[in-house]
Amino acid sequence: MKQRQIIITEDGSSSLYIPALNEHYHSVHGAIQESMHIFIQAGIEYYNHQTIHILEAGFGTGLNCYLTLLNAQSTNRHIIYHTYEKYPLTTEEINALNYPVFISPETQDIFHSLHGSPWEEEIKITPYFTLCKHQADFTEVSHPSMFDIVFFDAFAPEVQPHLWTIEVLQKFYEALKDNGIFVTYCVKGIIKQRLRDLGFKIKRLPGPPGKREMLRATKISDAHDKE
Numbered sequence: 762m763k764q765r766q767i768i769i770t771e772d773g774s775s776s777l778y779i780p781a782l783n784e785h786y787h788s789v790h791g792a793i794q795e796s797m798h799i800f801i802q803a804g805i806e807y808y809n810h811q812t813i814h815i816l817e818a819g820f821g822t823g824l825n826c827y828l829t830l831l832n833a834q835s836t837n838r839h840i841i842y843h844t845y846e847k848y849p850l851t852t853e854e855i856n857a858l859n860y861p862v863f864i865s866p867e868t869q870d871i872f873h874s875l876h877g878s879p880w881e882e883e884i885k886i887t888p889y890f891t892l893c894k895h896q897a898d899f900t901e902v903s904h905p906s907m908f909d910i911v912f913f914d915a916f917a918p919e920v921q922p923h924l925w926t927i928e929v930l931q932k933f934y935e936a937l938k939d940n941g942i943f944v945t946y947c948v949k950g951i952i953k954q955r956l957r958d959l960g961f962k963i964k965r966l967p968g969p970p971g972k973r974e975m976l977r978a979t980k981i982s983d984a985h986d987k988e
């Protein structure tokens with residue numbers, strides 16, 4: 762595992778930085794701000810169902826997962842959240858994250874229970890939120906037609922191109938139900954083309970502060986609807 766450093770982003774929330782890759786876990790303009798914008802607002806809030814199955818590539822700090830749990834609680838919707846992580850954080854790193862302090866201090870224990878939750882087991886964390894963490898390589902996911910939303914939160918394709926190949930993206934396409942959505946911060950042309958080739962309909966949306974655009978792609982079963 763490569764060395765990581767805790768950093769503070771511009772909205773005051775913490776994140777991690779990997780010097781060897783010169784790569785951050787979140788936008789330096791604001792970790793919470795970015796996660797709320799891309800995964801909560803453009804992902805979960807767009808998807809108007811009472812029960813939602815989510816698949817995440819890269820659990821990392823658990824920020825997307827934590828915000829999703831809080832969203833489930835405030836909207837009384839049931840969320841079943843599967844997430845993959847190959848390089849889990851250490852206890853020291855987890856304890857250095859300031860998300861509950863910023864977002865909801867009374868849910869500090871819940872944030873830690875997400876990290877403490879066992880691997881490879883579905884655990885009901887709250888009445889509205891069930892978590893299944895996989896300590897595994899997400900390039901090998903295989904869950905045909907199970908999910909409503911994919912949170913694709915891998916390191917950038919410029920840094921780790923092997924995580925964005927058409928073969929890997931296809932596994933996430935296959936994991937979605939028809940009309941399921943794939944959300945990511947990445948709007949690189951070659952990635953959009955791969956998603957289109959797989960059968961996604963692409964929508965570019967305004968990005969979070971510091972980033973012009975983001976992407977939401979919908980799995981379309983009818984070829985005539987594709988962009």
Ligand SMILES: C[S@@+](CC[C@H](N)C(=O)[O-])C[C@H]1O[C@@H](n2cnc3c(N)ncnc32)[C@H](O)[C@@H]1O
Nearest residue numbers: 786819820821822824846847848898899914915
């Ligand atoms: C950009 S970070 C985002 C993490 C997380 N969503 C968050 O909010 O902290 C990408 C994550 O993917 C993980 N990762 C990288 N390659 C992976 C792989 N092949 N399989 C599973 N996880 C991987 C990294 O360890 C890191 O936690």
